[in-house]
Amino acid sequence: MTQDNHDAMPCRLKGRIALITGGSRGQGAAHARRLAQEGAHVLAVDILDDEGTALARTLQAENLDVTYRHLDVTRKDEWTALHDHLADIHGKLDILVNNAGIVHISTIEDETPETWQHILNVNLSGAFLGLQSMIPLLRKSGHASVINTSSIFGPSGAPGYSAYATSKAGLLGFSRTAALELAADGIRVNALVPGGVSTPLNAAEKEGGVIPETPLRRRATPQELSAAVAFLASDDASFMTGAELVVDGGFSAR
Template sequence: MSDRIFITGGASGLGREIALRWARAGARVCIADLHDERGTAVAAEIGQAGGTALYLHCDVTQSDDLHAAAQRLVVEWGGVDIVVNNAGVATAGVVNAEPIEQWQWILNINLLGVVRGCQAFAPLLRAQRRGHIVNIASMAGLVHPPGMGSYNASKAAVVAFSETLYLELANDNVGVSVVCPSFFQTNLAESLRTTDPKAAAAVQRLLRKGRITASGVADSIFNAVQSNQFLVLPHADDRKTYLMKCYLPVRTYLKKMLHLTRKSFPGARAAPKEA
């Protein structure tokens, strides 16, 4: 039987690529998004790629929308096998330049959107005693560059929540993956909120310089679900950076990060000199 997969933010960027990757495997693909015109267009692409498509208008800040999506899939498909909490937005700015409203906005979408998705679909997967949840975080959830405090915090929280979820669902035969890609070319900059023009330029520059495509990240996610892999690091360089953080002494790691980020990220400063 082919997979039944539900993807938030599925009408563009990484969500679209995940949808098309599963479509090529013959899956039934439900994409949820706020952008109806884009969603309809991607649904057509899913059909052309070999999948069966369903588009739902869905706002991840509204629990009712996600619960309605879960019930729709029970009625139309008899359930769902894979849930991808992908919808997300971006922010930038140093701590004194980010208004609290910007923090509340990103946490409501990037973190609580994931939580709402899991609350809507985890009971269904538990009842089936099978399935897989994929939460899209970011390398910024593991390694935290300056000038991106609220974004880093939102993605770090997704990593922590995903580990909790993995442990809670393991005995129900429900897998969990958390995906931590670095910057890659996508439309994330469309959602970027910042009061700092330099921060916006820095983020857009990093997105353009990304050395892996959204399609490549989608391939990594597809493989991770098949192998029930928890932590997914699609970029080879990021795997090295994560190991560096795990094994270097904290002081050494922070000094190295100061050196590496001082040109690329807003708010970075040179490492202080030893006394």
Template sequence: MATGLGATARFERLDVTSEAEWAIAVAGAEGAFGPVSVLVNNAGILDVGPIGEQTPEAFHRVLDVNLFGAWLGLRAVAPSLRRAGGGAVVNVSSTAGLMGYADLGAYTASKWGLRGLTKTAALELAADGVRVCSVHPGPIRTPMTEGMDESVTADQPIPRYGRPEEVAAMVLFVAADATYSTGSEFVVDGGATTGSMILARDD
């Protein structure tokens, strides 16, 4: 993708759990484009299984990537956002940051944590002209959801999986146009968190 965009984009491999790699990525971005005006924390992994069967190592790994990685990103990019005179941070959480999911204990904990981190950062960075919001996708067709049954979405108002570009459109809106929103939560879930649909049936 970066190659296709040419000089308007730059690819930098980043392990979000590494403070040193965050520093390299920010320096590279500033060197190519100047101070950073938008950060999107989008890295995420999951581990499926009941709490009693999940290993401590797996739990820590999910939190390291999904929550600690975003925290490191905020720390690394905040000075550049200040140098830019303000900007926006978009933390990609999940509907698992708004409700509970069985067999996704670590993932759900990490996304609730990211929701809280978003609100704290919004308060701390407001004086610098930096908005911080979270986006909460529902079931989206990505490599992470391959193999999941279509019935997962059957009981929501828009009964299908979302597309990555639909999430991207929301992220772009939050980063660029939602100028009076900070600490806010934007949901892209086909109505899944609205409530269960009561299906009509024949008597």
């Protein structure tokens, strides 16, 4: 991005504290860049420490306020430690992006209980543990926004993606319930529902993936998803909670 384009970026998130899981690469890395460009202090967390550290250094070199910290989203003790870290440094949290997720392709017949549970632990329970741990800090924000990354395979299903689709469908129900429970605290909770996105996570997908079923005939770039995340995180979405923002190139309109 040129300096002129950087200066033209809206500054809707100035001074806000943002936490992004799965922040080392792909969508998470793009979200970290975009939220920081809009003025947020961003903490990216992941288990991919080398990539996360490199990302933070790259973005810091661009004068963006991004730091990295190790976090396994399936570990309650690590979430508790992260809560204490943020409480000591900032005393609040304004934006939580539950982006961490993994994909495994298998038929239901061939799926193992261990892999099934692992997918749900990362994709669904990770978001639950994250929100549960951060509620006290989000309450102190005054304009808190939680964004849970689902998928078009949540509402639609997809052969070979039983565990993944189940986890993403679960995130939709979790987001609606959290929105209802936390509205009185001024905490908005919405779900981002992407279609196909070009990231390292889907590099092993068969040729074409969802592209033939997508009217725009391509996958999204991570940056296109990040624009939606920045919107949901900002006061421009101040009357949105319990919603599903679908960014799928027309997939669900078929």
